Amino acid sequence: MIWHRSGAAHGRMTCMQVARVLQACLDGEADEVTARRVASHVEDCRRCGLETAVYREIKDSLARQEVPDEIVLVRLRDFGSALLMSSGPPEACDEAAGLGGGK
Amino acid sequence: MPWNAPIGPGGFQSVGETVAQPPEVRDRAFSEFVLPEVEVLLRVAMTLTAQPADAEDLVQDTLLRAYRAVDRFDGEHPRAWLLTIMRRAEINRHRRRRPHLLDDPDTDLDRLTSIGTVASPEEVVVGEGFDEVVGAALAALPDQHRQVVRLVDIGGLTYGEAAEVLDVPVGTVMSRLHRARKRIRTQLAAAGLAPKPKRSRM
Numbered sequence: 001m002i003w004h005r006s007g008a009a010h011g012r013m014t015c016m017q018v019a020r021v022l023q024a025c026l027d028g029e030a031d032e033v034t035a036r037r038v039a040s041h042v043e044d045c046r047r048c049g050l051e052t053a054v055y056r057e058i059k060d061s062l063a064r065q066e067v068p069d070e071i072v073l074v075r076l077r078d079f080g081s082a083l084l085m086s087s088g089p090p091e092a093c094d095e096a097a098g099l100g101g102g103k
Numbered sequence: 104m105p106w107n108a109p110i111g112p113g114g115f116q117s118v119g120e121t122v123a124q125p126p127e128v129r130d131r132a133f134s135e136f137v138l139p140e141v142e143v144l145l146r147v148a149m150t151l152t153a154q155p156a157d158a159e160d161l162v163q164d165t166l167l168r169a170y171r172a173v174d175r176f177d178g179e180h181p182r183a184w185l186l187t188i189m190r191r192a193e194i195n196r197h198r199r200r201r202p203h204l205l206d207d208p209d210t211d212l213d214r215l216t217s218i219g220t221v222a223s224p225e226e227v228v229v230g231e232g233f234d235e236v237v238g239a240a241l242a243a244l245p246d247q248h249r250q251v252v253r254l255v256d257i258g259g260l261t262y263g264e265a266a267e268v269l270d271v272p273v274g275t276v277m278s279r280l281h282r283a284r285k286r287i288r289t290q291l292a293a294a295g296l297a298p299k300p301k302r303s304r305m
Binding site: 023027064079 | 142170234237256262277
């Protein structure tokens with residue numbers, strides 16, 4: 001885990017402390033204790049709650065920016081599965097042959 | 104050549120190399136570790152290449168390399184393993200095309216992503232929707248920052264995985280990512296779509 005408790009190990013986190021780890025929390029990269037402390041601060045603090053909402057919206061919006069083409073995805077999955085069925089790509093035939101051929 | 108000989112600079116094993124496992128074992132490992140990651144691989148490839156067709160080629164290349172190497176993979180962290188293969192494949196593709204760009208893969212990747220993806224900041228206009236402003240702000244980011252954002256938010260990678268792809272420390276990923284989002288947020292605020300940032304340094 002990336003973030004560890006720092007400073008006031010007990011008691012309430014300050015807005016400054018929350019600001020430092022907020023994005024890591026939203027990315028699921030904060031340790032459990034930190035995430036819980038941030039969540040409890042954000043519940044009570046209107047300003048930090050707003051910050052959280054803004055960064056969550058940004059993250060969601062970024063995820064919508066580029067979506068992989070479903071057709072390409074299907075083609076690539078087929079390509080991967082074909083490697084299995086042929087016991088390897090053409091370039092790897094010699095390797096397979098060396099082991100007594102494919103299936 | 105011994106079965107566990109180091110893979111060459113291009114990541115390819117030589118044809119005819121002896122392998123340790125029968126094809127069934129290889130196929131099972133490939134099905135278990137590689138095939139479930141195809142979508143993530145495509146998303147990451149999209150961030151590494153300028154053209155969609157190049158992204159598809161890169162994933163194919165990665166799948167081929169992974170198939171050849173999977174019998175020597177220990178099963179730990181398949182995604183990180185695949186991303187390393189992809190990074191090597193991308194460097195190799197690039198090297199074939201542009202031999203003068205050998206020395207700094209980070210720069211190579213940045214150069215790649217800068218082609219055809221840059222929109223001007225002027226495109227951020229008040230009145231546009233949230234996603235449009237975010238998209239324009241993303242396009243206006245410095246290459247290195249945009250790439251980290253694309254890897255984490257579009258590609259769905261963890262900080263550690265993004266660091267692996269970019270071959271930079273995790274701390275670098277974090278600082279680039281957080282600053283990039285902060286910049287996007289500033290653009291949103293300028294467009295009246297988000298509250299102004301607090302004074303705190305994040």
